[in-house]
Amino acid sequence: MSDTEPEDPTPRAARLPTAERHAQILDAAMEEFADRGFAGARMAAVASRAGVTKGLLYHYFPGGKTDLFQAVVAACVEPTLTEAREVAGSFKGSARALLQALIELGYARLEAAPPREEVLMKLLLIEADRFPELARFYRDRVLQPALRLAATVLQAGVESGEFREDLVRQPGLTHVLLAPILMGSIWRMMLGPREAPDLRVMRDAHLNLALRALDL
Incomplete structure (x- = not known):
């Protein structure tokens, strides 16, 4: 995996290293799960909270919500x-x-x-x-x-x-x-x-x- 992700929607100069982006996504997911529960949480909402595309989210967590919850x-x-x-x-x-x-x-x-x-x-x-x-x-x-x-x-x-x-x-x-x-x-x-x-x-x-x- 490269230091930056090609699907990151932010400008190139503002892209984060992989580890930082991953941590940002986990923080956003924790907020989403805490607010809405597992059943109510949505991958699109996590992506929005993290400021990334839904595609990037699935790049990190191809198993979807279950993979993301387990990672958190x-x-x-x-x-x-x-x-x-x-x-x-x-x-x-x-x-x-x-x-x-x-x-x-x-x-x-x-x-x-x-x-x-x-x-x-x-x-x-x-x-x-x-x-x-x-x-x-x-x-x-x-x-x-x-x-x-x-x-x-x-x-x-x-x-x-x-x-x-x-x-x-x-x-x-x-x-x-x-x-x-x-x-x-x-x-x-x-x-x-x-x-x-x-x-x-x-x-x-x-x-x-x-x-x-x-x-x-």
Whole structure:
């Protein structure tokens, strides 16, 4: 792909590099989905918000609205997954300390999420039943990578003699370990940040329960 797109309707001198144009489109799409929902959003409206042609939009997202929605969700959640992998890859401390750092990262990113991202995740939950491809996308691009990372840290804790092997081997443990962070997100969507349980209180209770249970 070249640095500029030939279908960009703006004058040549004003054309943006591909990365900037792509980010501009994702911002416009987030606004459209947040305002109109998945079913009500229109590719033409996204193109108008972004100041590009509809053809350019399909150049980036040939699968149409589903591809675009998935790209917007990925842009919201994948930086946190990338940061978590980087933390795990460079961490020098114990598996226990790493698990604590990753749980704290999850709550910190949840607390810092802008309102439009929360709306987007709410749409994903609402629309997943009607649009199974969105559920599969969430499973493959968000849930499974997070579960694999958690499992890797838990296994490292077993091998270092920090965590109970019988508990780590229990089916569903990684799901249970991540569930409080997901519930914190859902409660914020349902009740709003002011009425939802305090994320820092949840984080401390989560860490206390998880680490006490796992410790030998």
